Amino acid sequence: MRSPSWIRAAKWAALVLVLAVALLFPAFESDPATVNIAVFTVMYVGLATAWNIMGGYTGYVSLGHAAFFGFGAYAFGLVLAHLGIQAGYEPFLFVPIAGVLTVVLALVIGWIALRTRAATFVIVTIAMMFMVQLLAENLVGLTGGGSGLSFPVPPWTGDFFDTPFYYAMLVMAVVSLLLSWWIRRSKFGLGLLAIRDDEDKALAVGVPAHAYKLTAFVISAGLVGMIGAVYGYYVTYIYPQYAIDPLVGISLVLMVFLGGLGTLWGPVLGAVILEPAQLWLAYNFGASLLYLVFYAAVFLVVILLLPRGIIPSVGDLLKRIAARRAVGPSDTASTSDAHTVAGVPSP
């Protein structure tokens, strides 16, 4: 059933508004500290959306996506160094190469990790992340080991420094969203949702589960790798323990859960709420590690009070109100019926 036309119009208006604000943001805001927060927020919008393609649609929770983020950054840095690319706008053209290399890694990791399901899969992705981190530390000749890997220093200065990175991150976020939207509507996406609901039944009705899961995993990892590449160029110096940070991997998962697992806009909402909060906590309490306590508290409140995320919970509420209005408040039977058939995906 199509939504009423005014709802669709409102949705389009909201979309245009969000895009306009996102596009014009650096023009209005020139304070580098704020733009810096915006760069990281948009980065997490992209990361969370990319993670959601695997974690949200198929239900396979990967806690190791930080591996692809860091690998993308390292791959990009090495490509730039070996091809002798100068700083400026040119490096951005090579970001897709980092994506392709990450895809190759994700094929290998995914092939092994996806032999397992559920809890084991979660653990295997964690182990894989630490393997990649150890490789970054140990292959000193290639990665520089613990002393880090440097990027060409971007030539921009002052207030403008963050702006090119802001737009690069925005492009990545929009690409991730478009892919996520397209997958959600495609036959492939339907297959992924079927796998999430019941993998054995999905197999029985002919969904090529293994190929689908691997494809989703690889798409998700490739996007994360490209975002990692932009991140590496932005911070200009990467170390194994910061580029492949377990906290990055868990943060983006929390964002998706907060906004709504398996929804298109949930990851965006989660990232926009949590990343500025996280940066604020780290800025104000970072010195004492106490910010971790605050962060953990936010985390626990979100999971215990909103286990399904904001968008599904609010969507349910709106549908219930709409149903009540349609049939009258006394007709409780059909109200609860409308609630159960609501098209909101259950986690």
Added chain:
Amino acid sequence: MTLILEAVVFGVLTGGVYALMASGLTLIFGVMRIINVGHGALVILGAYLSFALLRSAHIDPFVSLIITMPAMFALGVVLQLVFIRPLKEDREALSVLVTYALALGIEGLLGFLFSDNLVQLNAWYETASFAVFGFHIAYVYVFGFGLCIAILAGIFLVLYRTTFGSAVRATMLNRTAAQLVGVNVDRVSAIAFGIGVSTAAAGGVIFGMTNAFNPGSHYDLISRLLTIIVLGGLGSLRGAVIAAVGMLIIEDVTAVVISPVWASFAFFLLLVIVLVVRPQGLYGIRVRERI
């Protein structure tokens, strides 16, 4: 050759400690079907508790277990009641996030209280050693190994020789069926979580005497422990013990034969190999489960 023999002996001795920590983790998984990502942080918490008792009251680390193990048991029960039990739908994924948050909270709190400087638990048996086969073993390894064996034996006795143990094993096999035959699975879960967390306290003491640690040490620890329980087969105590000892032997031998920097890598590589050959782990059963 002596070096390799030494590596094997140390692998077995430290493997015992990892076996203890991993068995707590796999017990929690078996009973509740949740992955306690906070287990490493709880081990570190146990180490810091003993560290605090040692520093303030000069209580020997091993003796301090008389205080810390019951305290950690109580903490485990409370954590289970407050954070794990409320999770209804999608428990497996949500429990990972909740326990991850607990790990971060514990890390932050310890960092706030003790700073993130490396510390180590000291005792006379940590520095004193005896010679055997031409190399020296510090007493702490032997004492620690003995303690681990004793606690593990205790856990096995409880599981296989008591009514409560039968209830735990029944819950592990089939939660609903256990409930149907009158097992109070909520109570079993809380107590099992408590037991798991108190083994973390014991593991923490030995870990803290044989390694320098800081609040961030839990990442390294939990990645190893998770690898061990996957290798052993999730929920299998026997598998966890064998995998722990096997992995530590391989790690220590790699450190001697190849290089210490590749030792941890060998650890994870073994996981990959086992997964390719046998995705369910050594003693795991192939479960057709939904996430």
